[in-house]
Structures are given as structure tokens and as C-alpha cells.
């Protein structure tokens with residue numbers, strides 16, 4: 001799938017599945033680093049834990065899709081890891097992340113998108129992300145159905161994934177997480193992308209000196225991490 005085909009799917013469905021983004025050797029490197037971060041109780045601060053997590057911000061199988069969807073002014077909003085234990089009722093209700101935003105016609109805008117990269121298989125019985133395809137085009141304020149059981153949402157599609165697959169989802173798409181009824185922990189990297197002129201959820205000073213040096217070494221990373229570019233306004237920032 002080319003980035004342009006991915007963009008077409010994202011536009012039509014409100015999400016796109018990117019199969020096999022991480023291949024075996026690299027996947028193992030990311031899995032091992034994730035497990036170390038989890039042991040250190042540092043999944044919320046994943047970007048400071050290992051260089052692989054900084055590499056994931058501009059990964060060659062993923063960033064081209066982010067660029068095709070968000071645009072050449074994309075910036076990271078945050079990055080974190082998430083673990084859902086096997087056999088845990090940790091599903092979440094249906095929601096749309098951007099429902100509180102005003103002043104923008106969200107059904108026709110791409111303001112915030114989330115990239116979920118799965119480090120373990122997520123089977124049908126796992127803690128699947130589920131989306132209602134096309135719901136990113138519903139008019140603003142469209143009410144979500146009042147469901148007794150979130151698993152009963154009509155027209156939903158579950159994101160069953162293999163380790164190394166990723167899902168890029170529009171923040172205006174209706175989505176939920178299912179309970180984990182499988183034997184497999186759900187290990188995910190969740191990176192959110194916005195535009196260069198929007199606020200991020202971190203300060204550059206939150207990063208270690210080492211991570212700061214990784215960011216400063218590259219133009220696109222400086223943009224992704226919101227490092228100011230002398231004489232270029234935040235509105236004018238572009239990847240090279």
C-alpha cells in the first residue's frame with residue numbers, strides 16, 4: 001500500500017491499517033525495549049526510555065503515511081506505551097476524542113490523528129481497538145448511541161492485528177477498546193500527530209540530554225518535536 005492509497009482508505013473509513021510496519025528483528029528490538037520500560041514503570045515516558053522509541057516517531061513505514069494524511073507540517077503531540085493485561089475488563093466506552101473542539105468543521109478536517117503500533121498479536125478476543133467506519137464524517141454533535149454493552153455498537157469494525165501492524169485513526173472517528181478476553185497482553189505504542197502550529201503535550205525540556213541531541217540532529221525531527229526554527233513561523237514549517 002502506498003502512502004496515497006493509505007490516505008484514500010483513511011479518508012473513506014476514518015482509519016487505515018498498516019500491516020507489517022515492523023519486521024521481525026526490529027520488532028524484537030522494540031518489544032524488548034517496551035518490556036524494559038514497563039518494568040521501570042515508564043510507559044508514560046516512553047520517548048526517554050530507549051532510542052527505538054524516538055526512531056518510531058519517524059519510522060520509514062509509518063511517517064510517510066502520517067505525512068500523506070496530516071500533511072507536510074506534521075508534529076508529534078505525544079508518545080506513550082500502553083499495556084492491557086490478559087483477561088482484564090479494561091474496555092472503554094465508545095467516544096470521539098475531538099467532541100469538545102469548536103470552531104473547526106471536524107468532518108472535513110484532519111486536526112489530530114493517533115497511530116497505534118501493536119507489539120503483540122491482538123486477536124479477535126483481545127483488547128481490540130474498534131471503529132465505526134465513516135463516523136469521522138458524521139456532523140458535529142451527532143449523538144453516540146446509548147448502549148448497555150459497548151460491544152453491541154452497530155457497524156463497528158475490530159482492529160484485529162498481528163505484532164508489527166499499526167492503525168492510524170482520525171481523532172474524530174468513533175472508537176472504543178474491547179475487554180481483553182485473550183491470553184495475550186496487549187502492548188501498544190500510541191503516538192499522536194497534529195500540525196506544527198498546534199500545542200504538544202510535552203516541553204522539549206522533558207527530554208533527556210541524549211534524546212534532545214537525537215532530535216536536534218535532524219530537520220524533520222526538530223519539526224516533529226516542535227523545536228523552534230529561527231525565522232520560520234510555526235505555520236510555515238515543512239518536512240524536507
Ligand SMILES: O=C(O)CCC(=O)C(=O)O
Pocket residue numbers: 092097114127128129130175176177
Ligand atoms: O486503547 C485503545 O485501543 C483505544 C484508545 C482510545 O480510546 C483512545 O485513544 O481514545
